[in-house]
Amino acid sequence: MVDIKALYELQLLDTEISEQESALADVRARLTDESEVRKARERLRRLEVQFEEVSGERRSVQVSVDQFSEKLKGVETRLYGGNITNPRELGAYEVERDMVQRQLSGEEDKLLELMVQFEDLQGNRDKARSTSERLESERTENVKDWTLEEGRLVSELEVQYGVRGRMTPDIPPAALSTYEMLSKARDGYAVAMIERGACQGCRISLPTSVEQQARISDAIVQCSSCHRILYVD
Numbered sequence: 001m002v003d004i005k006a007l008y009e010l011q012l013l014d015t016e017i018s019e020q021e022s023a024l025a026d027v028r029a030r031l032t033d034e035s036e037v038r039k040a041r042e043r044l045r046r047l048e049v050q051f052e053e054v055s056g057e058r059r060s061v062q063v064s065v066d067q068f069s070e071k072l073k074g075v076e077t078r079l080y081g082g083n084i085t086n087p088r089e090l091g092a093y094e095v096e097r098d099m100v101q102r103q104l105s106g107e108e109d110k111l112l113e114l115m116v117q118f119e120d121l122q123g124n125r126d127k128a129r130s131t132s133e134r135l136e137s138e139r140t141e142n143v144k145d146w147t148l149e150e151g152r153l154v155s156e157l158e159v160q161y162g163v164r165g166r167m168t169p170d171i172p173p174a175a176l177s178t179y180e181m182l183s184k185a186r187d188g189y190a191v192a193m194i195e196r197g198a199c200q201g202c203r204i205s206l207p208t209s210v211e212q213q214a215r216i217s218d219a220i221v222q223c224s225s226c227h228r229i230l231y232v233d
């Protein structure tokens with residue numbers, strides 16, 4: 001004799017178990033997945049490297065600006081100092097002054113551009129640093145919660161599998177394997193109630209004789225359409 005109610009209750013339990021199993025898989029996936037924190041850390045590292053490069057470049061262009069300024073000052077001192085009267089010599093100094101002036105303003109342009117880059121990178125680096133720190137501390141908090149959740153799910157599942165282990169020996173093996181097979185094929189929905197003359201698994205109307213059979217039979221009665229095990233409450 002097959003107790004269809006027991007199969008129906010087994011299905012309720014299996015539904016709970018599968019929900020818990022997927023919640024457990026989900027929490028474990030979150031515990032393993034550090035990609036968000038890692039990406040933020042990598043972005044910060046990249047920006048730090050770029051920032052160091054631009055800082056270094058800025059320092060060396062600054063040195064070169066200072067050198068050209070000094071040089072220009074020297075040329076101008078000689079040019080306007082009044083000691084040179086020879087027009088050819090004066091002309092040569094003017095040519096040199098113009099050249100140094102051009103070099104200086106070239107370096108000054110470079111410096112200006114680097115300073116803009118420097119400030120942008122500094123801002124982006126600081127933002128990336130605070131994002132990375134925020135994500136790390138959020139994750140630390142989350143990991144604590146998720147670990148607790150994982151432990152809770154594991155012990156709940158242990159209890160549920162214990163209950164299942166006590167339920168199944170009372171079910172005839174053939175009925176149990178029909179249930180298991182249907183459950184696998186129908187995504188955990190093997191036992192369907194009959195309500196208002198219809199199978200609730202596929203909504204098809206059943207002949208009264210089938211409903212009657214499901215109500216009184218000692219054996220499994222299956223829906224002719226979806227093959228689910230029919231159950232009358």
Ligand SMILES: [Zn+2]
Binds near residue numbers: 202
């Ligand atoms: Zn059906």
